[in-house]
Amino acid sequence: xxxxxxxxxxxxxxxxxxxxxxxxxxxxxxxxxxxxxxxxxxxxxxxxxxxxxxxxxxxxxxxxxxxxxxxxxxxxxxxxxxxxxxxxxxxxxxxxxxxxxxxxxxxxxxxxxxxxxxxxxxxxxxxxxxxxxxxxxxxxxxxxxxxxxxxxxxxxxxxxxxxxxxxxxxxxxxxxxxxxxxxxxxxxxxxxxxxxxxxxxxxxxxxxxxxxxxxxxxxxxxxxxxxxxxxxxxxxxxxxxxxxxxxxxxxxxxxxxxxxxxxxxxxxxxxxxxxxxxxxxxxxxxxxxxxxxxxxxxxxxxxxxxxxxxxxxxxxxxxxxxxxxxxxxxxxxxxxxxxxxxxxxxxxxxxxxxxxxxxxxxxxxxxxxxxxxxxxxxxxxxxxxxxxxxxxxxxxxxxxxxxxxxxxxxxxxxxxxxxxxxxxxxxxxxxxxxxxxxxxxxxxxxxxxxxxxxxxxxxxxxxxxxxxxxxxxxxxxxxxxxxxxxxxxxxxxxxxxxxxxxxxxxxxxxxxxxxxxxxxxxxxxxxxxxxxxxxxxxxxxxxxxxxxxxxxxxxxxxxxxxxxxxxxxxxxxxxxxxxxxxxxxxxxxxxxxxxxxxxxxxxxxxxxxxxxxxxxxxxxxxxxxxxxxxxxxxxxxxxxxxxxxxxxxxxxxxxxxxxxxxxxxxxxxxxxxxxxxxxxxxxxxxxxxxxxxxxxxxxxxxxxxxxxxxxxxxxxxxxxxxxxxxxxxxxxxxxxxxxxxxxxxxxxxxxxxxxxxxxxxxxxxxxxxxxxxxxxxxxxxxxx
Numbered sequence: 032x033x034x035x036x037x038x039x040x041x042x043x044x045x046x047x048x049x050x051x052x053x054x055x056x057x058x059x060x061x062x063x064x065x066x067x068x069x070x071x072x073x074x075x076x077x078x079x080x081x082x083x084x085x086x087x088x089x090x091x092x093x094x095x096x097x098x099x100x101x102x103x104x105x106x107x108x109x110x111x112x113x114x115x116x117x118x119x120x121x122x123x124x125x126x127x128x129x130x131x132x133x134x135x136x137x138x139x140x141x142x143x144x145x146x147x148x149x150x151x152x153x154x155x156x157x158x159x160x161x162x163x164x165x166x167x168x169x170x171x172x173x174x175x176x177x178x179x180x181x182x183x184x185x186x187x188x189x190x191x192x193x194x195x196x197x198x199x200x201x202x203x204x205x206x207x208x209x210x211x212x213x214x215x216x217x218x219x220x221x222x223x224x225x226x227x228x229x230x231x232x233x234x235x236x237x238x239x240x241x242x243x244x245x246x247x248x249x250x251x252x253x254x255x256x257x258x259x260x261x262x263x264x265x266x267x268x269x270x271x272x273x274x275x276x277x278x279x280x281x282x283x284x285x286x287x288x289x290x291x292x293x294x295x296x297x298x299x300x301x302x303x304x305x306x307x308x309x310x311x312x313x314x315x316x317x318x319x320x321x322x323x324x325x326x327x328x329x330x331x332x333x334x335x336x337x338x339x340x341x342x343x344x345x346x347x348x349x350x351x352x353x354x355x356x357x358x359x360x361x362x363x364x365x366x367x368x369x370x371x372x373x374x375x376x377x378x379x380x381x382x383x384x385x386x387x388x389x390x391x392x393x394x395x396x397x398x399x400x401x402x403x404x405x406x407x408x409x410x411x412x413x414x415x416x417x418x419x420x421x422x423x424x425x426x427x428x429x430x431x432x433x434x435x436x437x438x439x440x441x442x443x444x445x446x447x448x449x450x451x452x453x454x455x456x457x458x459x460x461x462x463x464x465x466x467x468x469x470x471x472x473x474x475x476x477x478x479x480x481x482x483x484x485x486x487x488x489x490x491x492x493x494x495x496x497x498x499x500x501x502x503x504x505x506x507x508x509x510x511x512x513x514x515x516x517x518x519x520x521x522x523x524x525x526x527x528x529x530x531x532x533x534x535x536x537x538x539x540x541x542x543x544x545x546x547x548x549x550x551x552x553x554x555x556x557x558x559x560x561x562x563x564x565x566x567x568x569x570x571x572x573x574x575x576x577x578x579x580x581x582x583x584x585x586x587x588x589x590x591x592x593x594x595x596x597x598x599x600x601x602x603x604x605x606x607x608x609x610x611x612x613x614x615x616x617x618x619x620x621x622x623x624x625x626x627x628x629x630x631x632x633x634x635x636x637x638x639x640x641x642x643x644x645x646x647x648x649x650x651x652x653x654x655x656x657x658x659x660x661x662x663x664x665x666x667x668x669x670x671x672x673x674x675x676x677x678x679x680x681x682x683x684x685x686x687x688x689x690x691x692x693x694x695x696x697x698x699x700x701x702x703x704x705x706x707x708x709x710x711x712x713x714x715x716x717x718x719x720x721x722x723x724x725x726x727x728x729x730x731x732x733x734x735x736x737x738x739x740x741x742x743x744x745x746x747x748x749x750x751x752x753x754x755x756x757x758x759x760x761x762x763x764x765x766x767x768x769x770x771x772x773x774x775x776x777x778x779x780x781x782x783x784x785x786x787x788x789x790x791x792x793x794x795x796x797x798x799x800x801x802x803x804x805x806x807x808x809x810x811x812x813x814x815x
Contacts, residue, residue, distance in 0.1 A: 283313070
């Protein structure tokens with residue numbers, strides 16, 4: 032429904048501060064407001080204002096034909112604001128028009144399923160899908176407005192960010208229509224929760240660096256809303272820095288102790304030992320009255336304990352089952368050097384919830400509810416889990432019992448030597464919220480109970496969140512520090528491999544400010560294994576596979592995993608480079624995807640050919656253009672692709688960089704804005720380590736590359752010092768071939784005080800030496 036457009040609150044430039052005469056504006060969802068409503072303010076007058084029906088942000092035209100019921104409210108900073116709207120009636124769901132959006136390159140992140148976001152590239156309002164949760168515009172300074180069209184200058188680019196937010200118990204999302212109008216939908220998810228005015232529905236901000244803009248905007252929202260925390264302030268689980276194995280694709284629901292031991296053994300013997308394990312779905316004690324219908328998604332939890340595959344009923348090891356989950360976990364930690372064992376569970380215990388009548392779960396007062404989906408969700412893809420939930424219902428835990436349930440479950444797992452959990456199906460409260468205060472309120476109740484139990488029971492904040500891409504969950508994430516950033520890795524569908532990598536990179540622009548994005552598992556023995564491995568090397572994420580036992584490619588794994596089982600993880604979430612933000616790397620037939628990241632002393636850049644294998648879901652027929660399939664695509668990389676490279680350069684940077692190509696093993700010297708041409712076939716990738724060349728005295732110029740047989744080679748370099756005018760000391764970890772740019776040949780090199788032979792190529796000034804196998808941490812001295 033399109034809400035009526037009363038004229039009382041049109042905002043005009045130069046208007047003075049005043050209280051609106053609309054009586055609804057004196058209340059905020061039924062409670063007295065302490066903050067006044069602004070038509071405009073002096074601080075916003077030159078930054079965000081509506082004049083003659085045009086919304087301008089810092090002089091850039093963003094929207095035209097803005098309806099009169101659209102409201103601009105100030106945030107707590109001079110540069111950002113909120114967009115909202117008012118209606119002349121109360122309701123639990125509205126769709127408001129914000130204005131016409133045309134002639135801007137734009138990037139959307141929208142939910143194409145209830146659980147997951149994907150990107151969409153476009154130029155106008157009609158390109159913006161329902162359930163958009165982030166909208167980024169590229170804008171140039173306009174010189175004038177003529178019949179709704181603007182002429183763009185050749186001046187510097189600004190970026191305008193729209194973030195639909197949580198406004199009290201209401202949650203908003205963006206969408207476009209066929210008239211290129213940008214709209215926001217705002218809904219409570221409960222017919223009893225109503226309002227008529229929504230002043231903080233959409234947060235808007237601008238800046239000249241898209242990554243700074245997103246970071247600063249999330250910090251502003253964090254302080255303003257007080258319901259979530261940004262990533263940099265959260266405790267990161269230690270398992271992120273260790274190689275892992277997940278049981279899902281290896282066994283699916285048939286996971287069993289014998290298979291797990293076989294898989295851990297094969298990884299250990301191959302030289303890529305798993306140091307953390309996720310025992311995925313299939314370990315819990317459930318009852319499934321719908322088993323004969325061929326689905327596990329209707330099953331319900333009947334006990335917080337493990338099923339009989341992991342526990343002998345007589346507490347005696349029979350039929351291959353261990354005595355208990357504790358006995359099994361303790362054994363595999365001892366035998367295979369595991370540091371962390373996680374187990375899977377759903378937010379509601381299991382896919383179908385917690386059984387309301389089972390003796391061990393009756394106390395949680397679960398109630399069978401049949402989900403009610405938002406029209407926005409119904410407009411997109413509906414997968415098997417949601418169809419099963421609608422058919423069989425979900426036995427939802429009494430919200431007042433949520434903390435008791437999580438504490439009982441997690442404390443039991445701790446008693447079994449389990450270190451953490453992967454919690455799935457986290458968006459589910461939004462479709463169970465009728466009669467419970469609405470989707471935002473219900474989500475927050477479960478999220479707070481979950482995080483409180485995690486804090487109480489597990490060390491190191493050991494939780495991976497999953498199926499949690501609605502903003503109800505995102506903006507309620509106060510402590511959880513790791514979350515899946517895409518739909519599942521699907522090994523048997525060749526059309527989804529490129530989509531997976533592109534999706535995580537783009538989603539990380541948004542999600543990466545609140546969590547460490549989890550790129551999901553992959554298979555090392557797969558036709559896209561190197562493609563996925565390279566992506567995870569630049570992703571700043573945990574690295575784990577789901578290979579079947581004895582089905583591994585150790586040549587791939589050893590480019591990611593050090594002999595001790597640790598990984599070289601970059602510092603930040605891997606995101607598309609600035610010149611890729613408004614190109615479609617999957618379907619435009621010409622764009623390569625570049626993903627950037629930083630280490631302590633180096634930058635790392637991955638470039639991927641994602642074209643020609645898959646099609647984005649939820650496109651209409653007019654949007655699907657038959658993709659050409661050229662054998663190669665050619666693009667360019669540059670040190671300037673790495674944001675904040677000066678952060679790792681420090682003093683003494685010459686302005687040039689050493690650029691190491693992983694696949695070719697070549698070392699180049701490029702100026703900051705220099706270009707290197709790259710040609711890739713479909714599903715091919717390349718990783719570049721890019722290090723600022725620093726001057727250490729009048730004659731020495733040096734740049735470490737790191738362990739050059741690892742994708743993220745620079746992650747191995749942890750500290751550097753220069754002594755006595757002619758000696759460099761480098762500290763790092765991991766064994767293998769170490770490389771560096773050096774403008775002059777060293778006289779001697781030592782590793783942990785032992786003299787080492789080294790090679791020096793005078794043509795490209797490439798210094799290499801070997802860190803001996805078995806050395807986990809090292810200090811090398813290079814004397815000139």
